[in-house]
Amino acid sequence: MAGMAAPAAGAAPSPTRQPAEPPHHHAAAAPPGHPFAAGVGAAVVALALAGSSYLGRPALAVGVGVVQLLLTLAWFAVLDTPGSLGGLVIVAAACSASDLLLLSTGGSGLGGLAGILGLALVAALAFQMQRRRRVRVAESLAGSMSAVLLGLAVATLIGLRAGRGGEQAVAAALLGGGAGLLVARWTDIPFSHPRVVTGGTRGWPGLLLGLAAGCGVGAGYGATVRLVGVSVGLRLGVVTAALALAADVAIDLGRGALAGSGHERQLAALTPVTVLLPLAIGCPAAYVAGRILLG
8 A cells, every 4th residue: 555665575574462361369288387396386285285284284284284385375366266364364263263173183183174164165255245446346256265275185195094004094195196287287298299188288198107107106105005915005195195186287278268367476486386285185085085995
C-alpha cells in the first residue's frame, strides 16, 4: 500500500510479543519447624521427667508442674487466647489441685480429676461473665478449658508413679515416647516423603521408625528392670510413642495453617508446644496401659 515501506529483503521479521503468562500461585509449604531441635527438646524433657520419677513422687510433681506451666503459656500464645491472664489463673489452680490430689491419694484419686475439671469449667464461665469487654468469648473459654485438659493429662504421670512398679513404668513410657519423637523428627530431615498427610511435613519413614524406636527403647529399658520386663516395657513405650507421634502430626498441620499468615508470635510459641504437647497427649495412655499391665 502507498505510504508504507515494504520490509527489506532478507530482514528478520520482528518478533511477535507473546502475552505474559499469568503467575502461578502455589500453596505455601509448611515450614519444618526445626525438627532437629524439636526432637532433642522432646527427648530432654522425657529424660528429665523420667529421672525425677526415680527421685520420688514430690520430685516428679515438681517436674510435672513446670511442664504444665510452660505448656499453658505457649498454648495461650499459639491460640492468641483473649483474657489469657484470668485463664492462666484458672489453669494454674486446676493443675495445682490435680497434682496435690494425686500426691495425697497415692494415685487412687484419679477420678477426682473429673470434679476438678467441672469446677474449672464453672470458674471459666464465671470469669467470662465478669469480663468488661466480652469479645471472642467462645475462643477464650475454649482456650482455657483445653489448657486445663492438657494440664490434667500431664498430671496422670503422678498417678502412674504411685502404682506398682510406678517409677519404672513412668520411665519406660517417657523414654519410649521421647525416643519415638526424636527418631521420627530426625528421620524427617533427610527422608520426609511420602508425607503422612497432604499439607504436612512429617513423612511415613519417620513415623514408622519412630514407632519402632518407641518399641525398642521401651523393651530395652524393661529388660533391665525386673518389675516391668520386656513385654510391659515394649507396650508402654509403643503406646506412648504412638499417641505422641499422632499429636506431632496434628501440630505439624497447625504449623502449616499458620505459615505465611503473618502470625509470627503464634509460630514462635508453636516451638515449645511442639516439644511438650505430644508427650502430654501420651501420658493418659501410659497411665491406662500401666495400670492394666502392672495393676
